Amino acid sequence: MSAIVQTAGLLKRYNGTLAVAGVDLVVEQGEIYGLVGPNGAGKTTMLRMLATLLAPTSGDAEIAGHSVRRNPQAVRRVLGYMPDSFGVYDDMKVWEYLDFFGRCYGLDAAQRRRMIGDLLELVDLADKRDSYVQSLSRGMQQRLCLAHALVHDPAVLLLDEPASGLDPRARVELRELLRELRSLGKTILISSHILPELEELCTAVAIIDRGRVLDSGTINEIGRRLRVGEVLRVRVLGDDSALEAARAWFAGRNDVASAEIIMGVELEIGFRGDEAGAAAMLADAVRAGIAIASYAPTTTDLQELFLQVTGRADEAVAG
Ligand code: ADP
Numbered sequence: 001m002s003a004i005v006q007t008a009g010l011l012k013r014y015n016g017t018l019a020v021a022g023v024d025l026v027v028e029q030g031e032i033y034g035l036v037g038p039n040g041a042g043k044t045t046m047l048r049m050l051a052t053l054l055a056p057t058s059g060d061a062e063i064a065g066h067s068v069r070r071n072p073q074a075v076r077r078v079l080g081y082m083p084d085s086f087g088v089y090d091d092m093k094v095w096e097y098l099d100f101f102g103r104c105y106g107l108d109a110a111q112r113r114r115m116i117g118d119l120l121e122l123v124d125l126a127d128k129r130d131s132y133v134q135s136l137s138r139g140m141q142q143r144l145c146l147a148h149a150l151v152h153d154p155a156v157l158l159l160d161e162p163a164s165g166l167d168p169r170a171r172v173e174l175r176e177l178l179r180e181l182r183s184l185g186k187t188i189l190i191s192s193h194i195l196p197e198l199e200e201l202c203t204a205v206a207i208i209d210r211g212r213v214l215d216s217g218t219i220n221e222i223g224r225r226l227r228v229g230e231v232l233r234v235r236v237l238g239d240d241s242a243l244e245a246a247r248a249w250f251a252g253r254n255d256v257a258s259a260e261i262i263m264g265v266e267l268e269i270g271f272r273g274d275e276a277g278a279a280a281m282l283a284d285a286v287r288a289g290i291a292i293a294s295y296a297p298t299t300t301d302l303q304e305l306f307l308q309v310t311g312r313a314d315e316a317v318a319g
Pocket of ligand 1: 014015017018019037038039040041042043044045046
C-alpha cells in the first residue's frame with residue numbers, strides 16, 4: 001500500500017477560531033477513510049482544504065503526490081468533492097446536469113454520452129435520466145451528486161457527511177455504492193458525526209475533536225486503545241447539589257472527556273487516562289472534599305466510548 005492522501009501540520013485559523021489545529025493524516029490508496037467527530041470538529045474545513053477550495057493557514061497536504069498549495073490544478077484533476085449541502089438546479093434534467101459538468105471538464109460529446117450512461121448505471125439512476133433533478137428523492141439527489149463528483153473519473157473522492165438527511169434504506173444504498181467505488185480502485189474520504197454510520201464501511205478512521213486528531217487507525221485498533229481509557233461509575237454521597245458539584249469538578253479536569261449524571265444518582269465519567277491516572281484522580285477528588293461511596297470502571301461498546309471521547313466537545317459547540 002502507498003499513501004495517496006497525506007497532510008503535514010495542516011492548520012486553518014478563521015480570525016480567532018482554530019478550526020484545524022495542525023493535522024498529520026495518512027490515507028493509503030484504496031481505503032475508505034472516515035473522519036469522525038462532533039459538529040464543529042473541523043471536518044468540513046479539512047475536506048475543503050484537501051479539495052483546494054480553502055487555503056491552509058499553514059501546513060500542506062498532498063493528493064496523489066500533488067501539493068494543494070503549490071499545485072491545486074493537478075489536485076483538482078485527481079479528486080472529486082461532494083459538499084455537505086446540495087445546490088438546487090431548477091429545470092435541469094438528470095442527464096443535463098451531468099452533461100453540464102462533463103462540458104466543464106472538457107469532455108467531447110461522445111465521451112459525455114458514455115460517461116453519463118456509465119455513471120447513471122453506477123449510481124442506479126439510469127431510469128431517472130430524463131427526470132428533473134428537483135423531483136428526485138433526497139437519496140437519489142445524493143447519488144446524483146456523487147455521480148457529479150465522478151464525472152472526471154478521479155482517483156480520490158472527498159465526501160462531506162454524505163449520509164446526513166438520508167433515510168435508513170438510502171444509507172444502505174449509499175454504503176453499497178461506496179463499496180463498489182472502492183472495488184473500482186477509488187480511495188474515499190468520508191466524514192460523519194456518527195461513528196456507527198462509518199463503522200461497517202470504513203477501513204480506517206480518524207477521530208477528530210476541536211481540529212485535532214485524537215486517534216486514528218482501524219476501528220478495532222481504536223477500540224482497543226480507547227478501552228485503555230476508562231469509563232468510570234462514581235457514586236457520591238449527599239444531595240443533588242453535591243452530585244452536581246462533583247460532576248462539575250470532574251468535568252473541569254483535562255483528563256476527563258465527559259462527566260454526566262445518570263439516573264439522578266451516579267456519575268458516569270469518560271476518563272482519558274490509564275488505571276494509575278484513575279487512582280490519582282480518586283485521590284484528588286477525596287482531597288477536594290468529594291464524598292465518594294464507590295468508584296469503578298464499567299465496560300462499554302465502541303459507540304459509547306466514542307460518545308465519551310467527543311461528548312464534551314458537543315457541549316462546547318452547543319454552548
Ligand atoms: P465540522 O465539519 O466538523 O462540523 P467545521 O470545519 O465546519 O467543522 O468547523 C470547524 C470550526 O471552524 C467551528 O468552530 C466553526 O464554527 C468554525 N468555522 C467554520 N467555517 C468558518 C468560517 N467560514 N468562518 C469562521 N469560522 C468558521
